[in-house]
Amino acid sequence: MSPKGRVSLRGIRKEFGRFVALDDIDLDIEPVEFFALLGPSGSGKTTTLRLVAGLDTPDEGTLTVDGVDVTFAPPGERDVAMVFQNYALYPHMTVRDNIAFPLKMAKAPASSIDELVREAAAKVRIDHLLHRRPGQLSGGQQQRCALARAIVRKPKLFLLDEPLSNLDAQLRLETRVELKKLQRNLNVTAIYVTHDQEEAMTLADRMAIFLEGTIKQIGTPAEVFDHPNCVEVAAFIGSPPMNIIPAALNGRTLTIEGHSVALHRDPGHPPGPVIVGIRPGSLRIDPEGIPTQLYLQENMGETWLLNLKLGEMIVKMRVAHSERSAEGETVPISFAPGAIHLFDAETGLRVQVN
Template sequence: MASVTFSNVSKKFGEFVAVANFNLDVRDKEFLVLLGPSGCGKTTTMRMVAGLEEATSGDIYINDDRINGVLPKYRDVAMVFQSYALYPHLTVEDNIGYPLKIRKVPPDEYKRRITEVARRVELDGLLSRLPKELSGGQRQRVALARAIVRTPRVFLMDEPLSNLDAKLRTQMRAELKHLQHELQVTTIYVTHDQIEAMTLAHRVAVMNKGVIEQLGTPREIYNDPRTLFVAGFIGSPPMNLIPGDVKNGIFASSGLRIGGLGRTDLSRAMLGVRAEDVHVAGSDDPDVNLVAPIYSVELTGENTLVSLQLGGQLMTLRADKNFTGQIDQRVGVKIASDRVFLFDAESERRVDF
């Protein structure tokens, strides 16, 4: 059982601040995802837990144990790297068992633990192979098995699926989620892929420029973004963010008008709306919020993504898979005021109405 606590943690590289005044409580048995773009500080944060980087200031705890300055081998954490980091001259069995070997685990227990973990990750028929004889997904499972066999207090995973193709990533996401549920080990997972974060996490910490922009469940992050950055980063396709102004609760921009925004007045506003909350209507419908030409039509299988030309930018909506609109065709759209978000363009904070 283990919780991980960051208390006012900062990390600097010279004058550059990679992580700033970071506070976070990772709960026991939780799958916590650190999500953000490259350079936001997520990997540095995880490496400080592993002991591969030392915090410039602040404290890090595993349970009640302060681990600042503790050597990595004494922290009882296991890390899975993006590059697999397998020993090419060792078999699958020896790669998995290496952490046990250096800890001088007795032979009977050594064999039992390797057999058990290989079964869990479906490698039990591949133990005599070398890494070069494995597929990318199999190599990733070996790296996972090597971490699992130690039964550590905390798993640390640094973008472990980024080298896999799309089909394997989907498969491995399911395997990771099931394994973490089965093993009940506290897990900190780093990724820039918001689909991974949404599908795997109990909670997501969205990071930007070394700080947490928002912390919550995937559903909370998606349905209730508190900042412009979170709104634009989460979602596929990303949330539509449209600049304009609000007067007496009416947003206006490039032919788009949406009322019902309370009594808000905001000279520099950003309106946010998800693609699934924009609906096609007839261009002659008197209740449409916008009439605009189609820029592109993309069939994804289960639905159709339609991009509309809105001033100097595009607005994307999800239409039925049977939608047959053509490029340059003018269509109307309806947007319910209770399905939009309003942000102050200067502070980048959400404005409630």
């Protein structure tokens, strides 16, 4: 059987009036991959998804699914199903009729509809609610109904736009796990839009980081987390994200706020200003380290976050527990030279240090 659900975007540009919403987007999504489009609000994620769905067309570029150019194909010819943030259920129809709707539109034989609806509803565990209307369902049940409606036709592409964001925190975590299981069982390509990096990290096989209408990085969650390829991605991923600290580099000597630190090896970068990225968990207290002043400590439950004043900056450090109380107290810090990320001060691009 030939692979199904490979999506390729080439040089995609989308403008709204004079506003450039997407600029030169290149993306290859593999069959049955769970692929996340992650980025802050307004970065172009929904616009990209709508182009894949056929709800909108690009101003430039091409979009292919399994090698077929569908850039201007109507949604009905694309074999896609989409789940929206607000579920978009038909309020006057029962759950059964909502789920059956795409089958009826596709003129599926009436005799098969009941069985397919029941099967889809069972997969998301709402088969006991088929007679109800959306208004008689909880938020979580409505969301399941929207999912059932999307999977009932067994589409080639499963497109989800922030499908969990209307659920409360507890339900969101539970549904996240089920969604991943569902996608694995269905064996279908999923493109998942979210601004929530934890969702993207936990759900996605790979993801694209969107910022201001461009893609900054594409990779597995581990690649993006461990090797952000630019300072913008570094400053976005992680909770809290890494500390971004201006420094000066000369050979293998890094100078931060007047304190010198020796790197393992010379990164071979021209001497001058650089940007250091360091995760809160990679800092440690070290009597020989760079002195900082405790500004505020936050109890995060399992860990503590120390907010430390380094010059004019606040640096965040994660510790297992803290008995400090005196704000203003000196806290000397250091980091393993292998734990830092370096970025070119001008381009913001990653400089390989390790």
